[in-house]
Amino acid sequence: MKRLITLLAATFLLALTVPAFAHFQMLYTPEMNKMGKLEFKLVFTHPAESGHVMKMDKPQEFFVINKEKKTDLLETIKPIKWTSATNSDEGFETTFSARGGDYMFVLVPTPYFEKSEESYIQQITKVITNGDAVPTDWDKPAGLKTEWVPLDRPYALYPGMTFRAVLLSDGKPVPDAEVEIEYMNYTPDMKKNAFAKKGNIEAPSDHFITMVHKTDANGVLTFTPPFAGWWGICALGAGPDKQFQDKELSQDAVIWIQATSPKK
């Protein structure tokens, strides 16, 4: 009996020490340097480990800015079911036809209620695509509650090139903010609406699954993607809104960058 209790206690402790991987709002399209038809998947999940998929409600806002012109995309999205290694739940998809210049896609989700923490999460997410190499909008703020404003183009990075961005909250830089970065290890399968069964890499330890960084005194994050792929950058609780429906709210700023290897 004593042994059983010890075993139970050990199991419980082990369960407690399992690292909590980061939530990430995906706004995924396979290729950031593309013109013509772009397909997007909007999924709230844990892309570094093909983890739990959380049900998305219809977003508050979804739009794109190209050459300073804003186009509403909220009515273009259709519900889908996204499957990870652990479960399936509701997200959205859309297609968009892109031409020249930067397309800054912005998703403002409806806050998600995280039961285990009795609080809400809202990850305001930005993805910038560019098919023709004419830079137009990438370095301008979109006027969001909280957002990353890049200092280096997020779609034109070789692995080993440095990416910098300023974190803004209500338009002002946020120094010393906590930032989580994850590699999209399980490639999204656009046809199956699921993550790939196998990861691209095996992290040497949990430190490398969710990497923790800070913005500097000027609110600037500096990060160098070491290899090709999609990298998600999230500033936790950076936004000015701290409450939603009488509960605590973490209003986060997310930007995705893509590092691309040279063709050999």
Place this chain on the structure above:
Amino acid sequence: MKHIRLYLFATLFTLALGVSQAMAHTALCNCFDNGDGTVTCEGGFSDGSSAAGVAVTVVDAGGAELMKGAMDANSQYTFKKPDGKFTVKFTAGEGHEVAVQSDKIVQ
């Protein structure tokens, strides 16, 4: 002698600057099928500067000129899609020319 060296250095430095600028500033042009029998071409430069006023010509497979115009204030040029193969030429001066073949038009 010291002056000559300094002068040479300054000249080389200026030349190097000139060359690197020309390299860093690439002319770009892409064309899109509007699906209504017209094609829109968008021009620009890698430094984000406008292509307004840049000359555009459309030539047929034999090189004969079909249309001639210039990029508008939005760095765009729209024209009626010709029959057969054609090439759009974007001419922003020496070293800044782009040719887009009709089979490279984004649908």
